[in-house]
Amino acid sequence: MRFGTIFLSIIVFGFCTLIPFVHAEIVTQTMEGSMDLEITYPESVMIGRTFSISIHLQNNGWENKQDISFNISNPDSAFKPLADEKIMIDELTTTSSFGTTLDYHVANNANVGTHFLNISYSQVLVSNNVDPMVPTKSNIALPILVEKEPIVRIETTTPESIFANTEFPFEVSITSDDIDLSDLSVQIIIPQDIEIRGDTSYSVSLLEKSMPYTINAELITPTMDITTEYTIPVKVTVSYTDDLGNEKSESQSVPLLLRPKTFMEITNDGGIWIGDFFIAPYVSIGTIIAIPAGTIFSLLIRRAQNKRKKINNT
Numbered sequence: 001m002r003f004g005t006i007f008l009s010i011i012v013f014g015f016c017t018l019i020p021f022v023h024a025e026i027v028t029q030t031m032e033g034s035m036d037l038e039i040t041y042p043e044s045v046m047i048g049r050t051f052s053i054s055i056h057l058q059n060n061g062w063e064n065k066q067d068i069s070f071n072i073s074n075p076d077s078a079f080k081p082l083a084d085e086k087i088m089i090d091e092l093t094t095t096s097s098f099g100t101t102l103d104y105h106v107a108n109n110a111n112v113g114t115h116f117l118n119i120s121y122s123q124v125l126v127s128n129n130v131d132p133m134v135p136t137k138s139n140i141a142l143p144i145l146v147e148k149e150p151i152v153r154i155e156t157t158t159p160e161s162i163f164a165n166t167e168f169p170f171e172v173s174i175t176s177d178d179i180d181l182s183d184l185s186v187q188i189i190i191p192q193d194i195e196i197r198g199d200t201s202y203s204v205s206l207l208e209k210s211m212p213y214t215i216n217a218e219l220i221t222p223t224m225d226i227t228t229e230y231t232i233p234v235k236v237t238v239s240y241t242d243d244l245g246n247e248k249s250e251s252q253s254v255p256l257l258l259r260p261k262t263f264m265e266i267t268n269d270g271g272i273w274i275g276d277f278f279i280a281p282y283v284s285i286g287t288i289i290a291i292p293a294g295t296i297f298s299l300l301i302r303r304a305q306n307k308r309k310k311i312n313n314t
């Protein structure tokens with residue numbers, strides 16, 4: 001089988017159908033007789049996913065090469081080939097080239113860490129395009145890092161503690177570090193004595209990689225005052241479809257400390273509780289985060305002292 005300029009069209013078609021390389025590595029090596037080899041492969045892959053390596057061979061010498069072969073092996077079987085790993089090329093004439101891709105599946109039981117694809121290359125240079133020479137061989141190792149399954153992070157932001165008859169913020173952020181997610185659904189599960197302003201379920205058709213999806217909710221505590229502190233359980237469940245079409249779910253428990261209200265509490269938007277009496281801020285009533293009454297009195301004293309200093313200076 002002869003390989004001439006016809007390979008140019010094959011190469012173009014091959015590159016159009018390649019699986020995109022993210023954080024790709026490129027190995028280049030020049031064999032005997034100006035035979036240039038270029039191999040593109042991913043720096044890292046994830047368990048259970050499929051990846052490709054791209055091989056491009058260009059004869060830039062003035063002599064033909066024949067009996068060209070690639071033998072690829074994976075010693076620990078972390079990568080399962082999806083086609084024959086042995087490539088045979090009868091001949092590459094001057095200025096002709098060859099390109100192909102090989103697909104692999106990362107085994108579900110592969111260990112996290114670096115694994116290798118070993119490539120054994122062989123060719124025969126045809127001296128003066130007449131006399132075949134002794135075959136020359138070369139070995140190339142491709143290190144590929146195997147990472148664990150994609151990570152989906154659930155992060156919640158709440159006050160350190162809350163008290164009865166108040167409204168406080170509850171923020172949930174979902175981030176996929178490695179892949180795009182589809183059909184994402186988020187549900188906030190609260191006890192019966194807690195109310196939520198708005199919805200308890202949220203959904204989005206697509207969540208792109210590294211782009212957080214944030215939910216801002218307002219939770220309202222019971223009106224009955226309490227005498228001892230205790231924990232209110234809140235749970236966030238997330239379901240989605242991953243890049244392989246598998247439906248998965250994650251969950252996170254968020255314990256909220258409900259405590260007795262002190263004599264004076266201040267809200268983060270300027271409202272103040274004095275006993276059971278609430279002084280509304282200039283803006284709409286927001287969430288309440290506890291600040292001890294002593295802090296308020298300290299601030300009032302400092303302001304009074306500052307005013308006295310100003311009067312004295314004048």
